Amino acid sequence: MKKEQILIIGCGRLGSYIASELSMNGHDVTIIDQNEDAFRKLKENYAGYKSVGDANDVDILEEVGIKQAKMVIVTTNNDNTNIFIAQVANMIYFVEHVVVRLGDMKKGSLVEQTNIKTIYPFELSMKRFKELFDFNEGGFS
C-alpha cells in the first residue's frame, strides 16, 4: 500500500486503534481530539501527529491538513458532530475516502446518498449475536 495522508477525528478506542495501526503500516497519520488526555490511548509506537482542537471548526480541520488528506475517519462520541464533519470532508474538501462511525443507525440516512462509508457498532453487535444464536433454528443451541 502506498503511503497516504490520513486524518482521524476523535481519539476514542476505535480512533486510537485505527491511528496506531495505520501509523505502524507507515502511513502519514494525524489524529485530533478536544481532550489531550485522550492521546494516552494511542500505542507507544504511534509515530503520527497529535493535535488538540475542536474539529467542528473548519479552520482547525484545515490546520490539521484536511485538504491534503486522502482519507478522513470520523469517530468522535457524538453522532451529530460525526455527520457534520463527514459531510464537510466529503462536500467541501472533496476528500476521496470518508469513513464515519455512527451509534444511531437511523442517522445513517443522512449520509447514505453520498460516498461516505459508515460503521455501525450496533449492526456489528447484532450480526455477531445472530452468529452466536441463530434465531431461525428455533430455540438456542
Added chain:
Amino acid sequence: MKIVLSEGKSQADFLIKLFQHKSHKLIVINNNKQVCEYLTKVNDIPIYFGDSTKKYVLEEAGVKDADIFIALSHKDEENFVACKIAKEEFQVKRTVSIVSNPKDVDIFMKLGIDSALSSTYLVSKYIEKESLSNDLFELLNIDNNLVTLTKLTLTPASKQVGVQLKDLKLALAINISAILRNDNIIIPDGNTTLKANDILYIVSRTSHLEDLHGIFEPITKK
C-alpha cells in the same frame, strides 16, 4: 404557515410570541425539560420535549411538510443534523439555522441548509458596510440578502439638495421609496425635489450598495 422551532430559550420565546397570534401552526421542540416547562408556562402552548436530531422525535412532533424549520441550538452540528433530517426525511420546505461559528454560514449553505444566520457574521457585515459611509444606515436585508433597505439623511451641504429625483440618474435597481420630511411621509415621484434634512428610505439590490455609497459619498461632511 406551519412553523417548527427547535431548541433555544429566549430566542424560541421571542419567536413564539411573534408567530402565535397570526394563525400560524407552531410546533416547538426542546430537549431541556426546564426550558420546556418555562416556555409552556409563559406562552400557554404545548412544547414537545425531545432531541430534534432524532428522526422519531421530529416524526412524533408532526414536523412533516412544515413550511419552515428554524434551528436555534447553540451547537452548530445539532442544528445541521436537525435541519437535514427535517428537509430530507420530512419534506420541510425551508430550513433556517442559527450558527455560533460565523464560518459555518457559508458551509451550511453549501451543505444544503436554506439559510444560516450568525450574529457575529451579521455584525461583521454591518461594520464592513458601515465603514463605507457614516450617513448611510442599512435597516434591513431581505430575501437572503438580495434586497437592502437603506436610510439616509441629507445634510444642508448635500449636493443632492434642490435636485429633482429624475435628475439624480439612479440605476434601476436603486429606488428612493419614501421620504420623511418634517414628520410627514412622502412617496416621491420623478418631480419631487430633495430638501435638506430629508430622510430617504432607499430600496436597492444589495449588489448595488456600493453604487449607492458612490452616489451619495460626496455629501459627507468629512
